[in-house]
Amino acid sequence: MRCGHVAAMQIDHFMYAVSSLDEGDAWAASVFDAEPAAGGAHVGLGTRNALLSLGHTYLELIAPDPEQDIAGTQGERFAALAAPGLVTWAARGDLGAAAQTLQAEGIRASGPHRTQRATPGGGLLIWDLLFHGSEELGGLLPFCIDWLECPHPSGVNPVGGQLEGVTLALQDPAPQCAHRTWRRRRRGLRRRAVDVGRGGLCQRAGDAHDDGRDPCRTFRPLNPFLARLGYADTDRVVITHADDMGFCHAATAECLQSDATSCASVLVNAPWFPEAERLCRDNPGFDVGVHLTLTSEYDGIRWSALSATDRATGMLDDEGYLWRTVAEAVANVPPEAAKAEMRAQIDRALAAGIDVTHIDTHMGTVVHPRYLLDYLDLAREYAVPA
Numbered sequence: 226m227r228c229g230h231v232a233a234m235q236i237d238h239f240m241y242a243v244s245s246l247d248e249g250d251a252w253a254a255s256v257f258d259a260e261p262a263a264g265g266a267h268v269g270l271g272t273r274n275a276l277l278s279l280g281h282t283y284l285e286l287i288a289p290d291p292e293q294d295i296a297g298t299q300g301e302r303f304a305a306l307a308a309p310g311l312v313t314w315a316a317r318g319d320l321g322a323a324a325q326t327l328q329a330e331g332i333r334a335s336g337p338h339r340t341q342r343a344t345p346g347g348g349l350l351i352w353d354l355l356f357h358g359s360e361e362l363g364g365l366l367p368f369c370i371d372w373l374e375c376p377h378p379s380g381v382n383p384v385g386g387q388l389e390g391v392t393l394a395l396q397d398p399a400p401q402c403a404h405r406t407w408r409r410r411r412r413g414l415r416r417r418a419v420d421v422g423r424g425g426l427c428q429r430a431g432d433a434h435d436d437g438r439d440p441c442r443t444f445r446p447l448n449p450f451l452a453r454l455g456y457a458d459t460d461r462v463v464i465t466h467a468d469d470m471g472f473c474h475a476a477t478a479e480c481l482q483s484d485a486t487s488c489a490s491v492l493v494n495a496p497w498f499p500e501a502e503r504l505c506r507d508n509p510g511f512d513v514g515v516h517l518t519l520t521s522e523y524d525g526i527r528w529s530a531l532s533a534t535d536r537a538t539g540m541l542d543d544e545g546y547l548w549r550t551v552a553e554a555v556a557n558v559p560p561e562a563a564k565a566e567m568r569a570q571i572d573r574a575l576a577a578g579i580d581v582t583h584i585d586t587h588m589g590t591v592v593h594p595r596y597l598l599d600y601l602d603l604a605r606e607y608a609v610p611a
Contacts, residue, residue, distance in 0.1 A: 236391060237317035237370050238283045238378070244306045246275050249286035252309050253277055257385030264378075265342045265350075266290050269555070269595050271300025276378050280387040283379040287312065297561030299598065316367045320355045323369045332357050333611075335592040337371065350375050356597060464488055468516045468585065471495040472526070490516035490585050493573045494528040494547070502577040514583035514609070515574045517567045517600070519554045519590045521547040531569040538562050551590045564599040567591060571607055583610045 243249035246263075253261050253275075261275035264285070273290040276283055286309075289300035316323075320337045327334040337353035344350060355369040456462060465486040469476075472495045480486055491501045491513055505513050519540075521527045527546040534541075539557045541547065548554040558566075567584075574581050584604055586592050591600045604611035 234316040234318040234323065234369070236282045236367075236388065237315040238285050239314045240285045240287055240312045241309050242303045242306055242312045243286055243288045243309045244304055246273065246286065246288045249275060249288055249309065253284070253286065253385065259383050259385035261286055261385075262382045263345050265344050266292065267342060268293070269298075271295035271298030272303065276382040277385040278379045278382045279385060281379055282388045283377075283382060284385065285378075297559050297564075314367045315370045317370050317372065320353055320369055320371050323355055327357050335589070335597075336369075338592075338594065340594065354594070356592065356594075466490070468587070469495075470513070470516065471498040471501040473497065474500060488512040490514040490583070491574060491579070492516045492518055492528070492587065493570045493577075494518060494521075494531060496526065496528065498577075502579065505577075505579045509580070512582050513574075513579055514585055515571050515581055516587050517570055517584055517591050518587035519547055519558055519563055519566065519596075520549065520551060520588050522549050522588065530566050531573060532566040533562065540566060551588050551593070554590050555593050555595055560596055560599055563591065563596045564603070567600065567603055571603065581607070581609055585611070 241249070241252075243252065250260055253259060257277060259277060261277040261284070264274035264276045266273045267287075267290070271290055271293045272287050272295075273292075274288070275286045277286070278284075287299075287303065289295050289304040293300065295301045295304065324334040324336070334355055334357050336355040338356070339351065340354055341349055341351045352373055352375060353371040355371075357366060357368065454462070465488065467476075467480045467486050467489040470480075470489040470491040472492055474497050480489065487510065489511065491498065491505075493515060495501075505511055518528075521529070527544070529546050530538075530540040532538075532540070534545075536543075536545070539559050540562050542549065542553070548557060571581060571584065584600075584607070586600070590596070601611060
């Protein structure tokens with residue numbers, strides 16, 4: 226990422242996962258001598274949170290919500306944690322500018338996504354999120370957030386300390402840890418460095434790497450994909466991508482056989498998938514991915530799920546097809562069912578002999594926060610870009 230834009234963003238918060246909020250409260254008391262305030266529930270994700278101010282930033286403790294069915298959700302994963310650990314962190318600022326910077330780096334951005342939750346006092350918080358699918362810096366890049374007209378959580382929650390700085394420790398071949406240092410509130414207490422690397426918490430203090438390297442100088446070129454394709458950094462390349470392949474016979478044949486594009490993603494649930502399968506076999510040079518879908522939005526042509534025929538799974542509408550809208554899908558399809566369906570779609574393409582080069586999303590459904598982690602997990606499992 227370009228350092229100029231990073232400097233323009235502010236650290237918003239750090240998200241720690243705990244197996245319960247009671248455990249999180251005890252951990253926060255031992256580290257900060259402060260008790261976090263209850264935040265609220267993340268409906269559909271199986272989680273709830275508690276918040277602690279760190280000056281202009283804050284700490285979010287996220288845990289399973291006992292009032293929700295957590296099967297197949299993030300809450301189920303967090304319930305099995307042996308110790309608190311960093312999940313991710315966020316930066317706040319202009320999401321439009323952040324999306325442009327990610328695009329310039331060759332990193333696909335998703336959003337902004339409008340999100341909300343109720344507060345314990347009966348209010349409603351509304352904010353926008355911008356996600357990325359990059360493993361740059363070993364997955365340490367933050368997601369981005371804009372609190373819109375809402376008061377920032379750092380100003381309305383108990384204060385546990387003051388964030389003094391953040392050091393990302395870059396090591397070859399990939400970064401291994403990050404250090405955040407907070408100053409505890411009470412007088413007479415020394416500073417304490419907390420190592421929050423992917424492996425969880427460490428008892429070391431003040432051991433941030435000091436090798437004289439400027440972290441900004443260790444980043445990759447602005448667009449490494451151009452260099453790999455033999456282009457200069459100043460070149461601009463347009464790739465025309467056709468999605469919904471397999472939905473319309475005329476469009477499939479016209480797009481791929483007219484040299485207008487050789488890059489597409491296929492709807493394996495769609496009625497013309499067998500023709501798309503044949504075209505891919507006959508033209509192995511085509512760059513074809515899987516257009517993952519949990520929706521079927523058209524009136525004249527519909528498609529159903531590959532992984533389920535029972536409406537009780539939540540996958541299907543009253544007519545037996547996938548849901549017509551993203552909102553209906555998100556409200557009805559459990560994360561575990563969505564992941565099973567995404568896997569079935571990828572497997573069907575592979576079984577058909579298609580050399581799947583990537584996965585992407587129909588109507589943006591699978592990059593909703595309810596399904597995003599599973600979507601990225603599948604991309605890693607099948608070793609394809611998402």
